[in-house]
Amino acid sequence: MxxxxxxxxxxxxxxxxxxxxxxxxxxxxxxxxxxxxLADQAAFLARWADYxxxxxxxxxxxxxxxxxxxxxxxxxxxxxxAAWVCGYPYVxxxxxxxxxxxxxxxxxxxxxxxxxxxxxxxVKVRGWADLRGKVFAYSDPLSNSGxxxxxxxxxxxxxxxxxxxxxxxxxxxxxxxxxxxxxxxDAGSIDGYVWETMRLQNMSAAGQTExxxxxxxxxxxxxxxxxxxxxxxxxxxxxxxxxxxxDDAGRALLKALNLNGFIAGTPSVFDSIRGLARSVxxxxxx
Amino acid sequence: xxARLPYRIQIPLGLSLAVLLTALLVTVVAAPISAxxxxxxxxDTVDRAAVLLGAQSLPLLAADDTWEVFALLRNMxxxxxxxxxxxxxxxxxxxxxxxxxxxxxxxxxxGRYLLGKSxxxxxxxxxxxxTHRVRINNDDGAITLIDPIxxxxxxxLGYTLIEVDAPMFAPDWxxxxxxxxxGAGLAxxxxxxxxxxxxxxxMRPVARVVQVIERIGREDPARLxxxxxxxxxxxxxxxxAAVDQLIAEMQVRQKAEQRALSAERMxxxxxxxxxxxxxxxxxxxxxxxxxxxxxxxxxxxEARLRTHDLLVRGLHQIRSTVxxxxxQARIEDRPLEIxxxxxxxxxxxxxxxxxxxxxSTNADVESAMRxxxxxxxxxxxxxxxxxxxxxGDDGTVHAQLYADADxxxxxxxxxxxxxxxxxxxxxxxxxxxxxxxGFGLWVCREIATQYAGGFDLDDTHTPGTRLVFWIPNRExxxxxxxx
Numbered sequence: 001m002x003x004x005x006x007x008x009x010x011x012x013x014x015x016x017x018x019x020x021x022x023x024x025x026x027x028x029x030x031x032x033x034x035x036x037x038l039a040d041q042a043a044f045l046a047r048w049a050d051y052x053x054x055x056x057x058x059x060x061x062x063x064x065x066x067x068x069x070x071x072x073x074x075x076x077x078x079x080x081x082a083a084w085v086c087g088y089p090y091v092x093x094x095x096x097x098x099x100x101x102x103x104x105x106x107x108x109x110x111x112x113x114x115x116x117x118x119x120x121x122x123v124k125v126r127g128w129a130d131l132r133g134k135v136f137a138y139s140d141p142l143s144n145s146g147x148x149x150x151x152x153x154x155x156x157x158x159x160x161x162x163x164x165x166x167x168x169x170x171x172x173x174x175x176x177x178x179x180x181x182x183x184x185x186d187a188g189s190i191d192g193y194v195w196e197t198m199r200l201q202n203m204s205a206a207g208q209t210e211x212x213x214x215x216x217x218x219x220x221x222x223x224x225x226x227x228x229x230x231x232x233x234x235x236x237x238x239x240x241x242x243x244x245x246x247d248d249a250g251r252a253l254l255k256a257l258n259l260n261g262f263i264a265g266t267p268s269v270f271d272s273i274r275g276l277a278r279s280v281x282x283x284x285x286x
Numbered sequence: 287x288x289a290r291l292p293y294r295i296q297i298p299l300g301l302s303l304a305v306l307l308t309a310l311l312v313t314v315v316a317a318p319i320s321a322x323x324x325x326x327x328x329x330d331t332v333d334r335a336a337v338l339l340g341a342q343s344l345p346l347l348a349a350d351d352t353w354e355v356f357a358l359l360r361n362m363x364x365x366x367x368x369x370x371x372x373x374x375x376x377x378x379x380x381x382x383x384x385x386x387x388x389x390x391x392x393x394x395x396x397g398r399y400l401l402g403k404s405x406x407x408x409x410x411x412x413x414x415x416x417t418h419r420v421r422i423n424n425d426d427g428a429i430t431l432i433d434p435i436x437x438x439x440x441x442x443l444g445y446t447l448i449e450v451d452a453p454m455f456a457p458d459w460x461x462x463x464x465x466x467x468x469g470a471g472l473a474x475x476x477x478x479x480x481x482x483x484x485x486x487x488x489m490r491p492v493a494r495v496v497q498v499i500e501r502i503g504r505e506d507p508a509r510l511x512x513x514x515x516x517x518x519x520x521x522x523x524x525x526x527a528a529v530d531q532l533i534a535e536m537q538v539r540q541k542a543e544q545r546a547l548s549a550e551r552m553x554x555x556x557x558x559x560x561x562x563x564x565x566x567x568x569x570x571x572x573x574x575x576x577x578x579x580x581x582x583x584x585x586x587x588e589a590r591l592r593t594h595d596l597l598v599r600g601l602h603q604i605r606s607t608v609x610x611x612x613x614q615a616r617i618e619d620r621p622l623e624i625x626x627x628x629x630x631x632x633x634x635x636x637x638x639x640x641x642x643x644x645x646s647t648n649a650d651v652e653s654a655m656r657x658x659x660x661x662x663x664x665x666x667x668x669x670x671x672x673x674x675x676x677x678g679d680d681g682t683v684h685a686q687l688y689a690d691a692d693x694x695x696x697x698x699x700x701x702x703x704x705x706x707x708x709x710x711x712x713x714x715x716x717x718x719x720x721x722x723x724g725f726g727l728w729v730c731r732e733i734a735t736q737y738a739g740g741f742d743l744d745d746t747h748t749p750g751t752r753l754v755f756w757i758p759n760r761e762x763x764x765x766x767x768x769x
Contacts, residue, residue: 135395135396135397137353165396165397166352166396166397168350168352168353169351169353170353171353171354179353179356182391182392183391183392183395184352184353184356184387184388184391184396185391185396
């Protein structure tokens with residue numbers, strides 16, 4: 001049983017059991033999750049769903065996907081009510097999305113992209129210019145830290161895709177770390193927050209990799225809703241997220257996420273991503 | 287070393303060693319068979335893994351999804367024997383024979399050309415040569431399996447590659463010997479006490495035989511024969527029969543020895559009687575001569591008295607000799623006098639005359655002699671007669687009697703062949719009693735011993751032989767040292 005099946009089973013279980021009989025008839029609120037966080041820990045998601053369900057008086061459930069596009073599709077189709085996506089898809093589909101909350105990481109709604117390499121590699125990558133002829137791992141085609149930043153840096157050093165031996169998407173920041181740790185790739189572009197959180201949790205893939213380069217600060221992956229969202233609990237969801245740092249249970253959940261809290265945020269937080277996307281051909285942002 | 291151990295230890299130890307040896311031999315024989323079976327099983331597993339990997343990686347290869355192929359390989363390689371120890375690995379290659387993804391990217395680097403190249407000493411065929419599954423068997427036993435991945439319409443998308451190193455096909459001695467050793471250990475645990483019991487049971491009749499043998503010569507053979515164990519075992523039966531026969535033969539030998547001892551005693555008695563007759567006959571010869579002198583010169587008062595005294599002293603000597611044979615008898619005896627030397631010389635004269643031997647005497651008495659005359663006369667006569675015999679025809683014999691406050695010494699010198707100390711000892715040894723004359727010397731040694739004196743050869747005298755007898759010059763009534 002893979003992670004997706006576990007999550008499906010877990011979501012089904014939590015929908016029926018943890019909410020209780022009282023909320024059986026209450027409206028459902030579905031939140032899509034992507035690889036912007038280490039969201040595949042079933043016990044944590046159960047606690048968070050329960051936390052939100054109690055405060056929103058509705059059945060909150062999470063829908064997790066490895067890639068951004070399926071979550072965006074679900075959001076645009078109305079199959080989920082909110083989604084935690086990357087800043088790049090937010091700026092790309094800004095006209096169809098609305099900011100609900102922006103996480104605070106190390107006290108700021110900002111994070112960095114890392115260029116990482118295997119610790120045990122015989123030939124070490126020291127920077128973007130060394131990637132010529134190398135195997136490189138991206139996270140997701142819609143990831144700012146896992147693709148867009150790398151595209152900008154490669155363009156800066158004049159390396160095109162054909163100049164590298166091979167590139168591939170690993171469908172998640174965590175997988176980027178694992179691909180680089182296993183030396184499947186000589187280097188990879190990863191969300192700095194995810195890598196630091198993996199290191200904080202003593203994950204071996206973080207321990208077997210090291211950071212070569214850190215990007216400038218960019219807007220942290222936000223929680224967004226469709227611009228036409230009409231769910232009655234959306235506003236309450238926003239208020240609950242913003243208030244999470246105000247109670248013990250919320251702080252415990254935030255600690256597990258390695259975050260400080262949420263703010264409402266503004267589109268200007270993502271100006272750096274927006275500018276970067278505009279500089280990268282084919283980014284879909286003009 | 288094993289042979290030195292008791293049977294109750296040898297048997298369980300031998301059984302245990304036999305079990306262990308058997309287990310080791312079985313393991314040695316079974317190892318190649320087991321290795322061949324294990325190799326066939328491994329090859330079957332590799333074949334199945336190749337089929338599974340090809341099927342699973344087909345859509346991923348078509349989607350150009352390196353990560354998912356890697357994830358697939360990472361999970362699937364666990365099916366391969368030896369993957370956990372790094373002796374097996376798998377990869378999916380692209381159409382050009384480059385690594386699309388490998389289970390061990392550090393070994394199977396992404397994007398590296400493998401087909402048509404030499405990899406870890408294995409020459410792999412070029413992509414064009416691989417139209418169906420190929421298994422390359424290396425000399426060291428390692429294998430490389432390459433299987434094309436084709437779409438349903440036959441389009442070549444890539445290859446699966448599985449490598450299993452030689453150590454995975456080598457006999458696993460540790461794994462194979464473990465059950466053998468465990469089995470041997472259990473067998474030893476069971477056989478050790480059983481073997482000890484069997485050994486003790488087997489050795490019980492042997493121990494009884496040993497006990498009987500140890501008592502041979504100390505206990506009644508008839509009773510020992512009763513105690514020899516009777517057993518159904520042929521070997522032990524032979525031992526018992528041999529011991530029984532040995533005891534029987536010993537019984538016969540003991541009886542023969544008793545008969546021989548009895549005969550020996552009788553012979554010794556005969557020799558003793560002969561010696562006694564010799565001792566009595568010696569003075570009798572002199573006495574008979576004295577009676578002839580008396581009959582011829584009896585008219586002379588002086589000759590008659592002198593002959594009378596000679597007869598009295600000779601008879602006393604005979605009585606002393608007889609009394610010496612009766613230890614319990616108490617004999618009143620007078621001390622030795624100088625005249626006794628002349629008497630003895632006179633008694634020996636007939637023997638000396640017969641051999642034309644010149645006998646001379648000399649007495650040097652500084653102190654009163656308190657030694658018994660009977661014993662001393664016997665000694666002096668024996669030594670004189672022996673000296674006459676030893677001197678041979680026309681020889682000379684000189685007897686000297688010395689006496690001081692401490693001791694009385696009598697020395698006799700003859701001109702015959704030199705007597706060695708060994709020859710003297712042989713002559714006076716109790717066992718060499720065939721010659722009655724040897725008995726005379728033996729009597730001298732015995733008297734010397736009884737009176738705490740000595741009888742020995744004077745090594746310094748030459749030529750001829752000089753024998754010296756001495757005893758302490760003590761009161762006559764003092765008891766001899768013993769008999």
